[in-house]
Amino acid sequence: MMVFQDGWWYLDPAGEVRGAIVLDNLIHRGDIPVTIGVFVDPGVFPDAENPKNRNNEYDAFDDQYVTFLLTEIIPRVAQRYTIALAPERWGICGGSSGGNCAFTAAWLRPDKFRRVIGYLSSFAQMPGGNPFPDLITRVPRKPLRIFMQGGHRDLHWNEPQRN
Secondary structure, X not given: OEEEEOHHHHHOOXXXXXXXXXXXXXXXXXXXXXXXXXXXXXXXXXXXXXXXXXXXXXXXXXXXXXXXXXXXHHHHHHHHOOOOOOHHHOEEEEEOHHXXXXXXXHHHOXXXXXXXXXXXXXXXXXXXXXXXXXHHHHOOOOOOXXXXXXXXXXXXXXXXXXX
């Protein structure tokens, strides 16, 4: 099973990622085992002045989001599909704040998530600062496999490219 934060972005069949199509192709070719993709969008408060709850959910260094996945989302998926129980078969993925969320979820619950993909994770915007440089150096090694993509001088989506 692979959980994707900002699920809409990974599911867009005309988008840059096309996560569901990529999973189907990798499974079909035998490059990965059959994998259930779980595409989760952040919460929204429709009547609020700032309706998006993405940064509150994804940038927090606590177990609230991963607990939400484990108690509300994944049990509903498991009612419909057979999911491997081994944490080595569970992954979590996200970009920017979603990358923070993926890493935090696996860090706090390595008994459930052992695979992490983080694209351009924005740890610098975590409330109270990024706790991981200190934590990683002082706690026993965790059984995580992590792919982190970093960038230098990222261009924003709506900015013109400069030479």
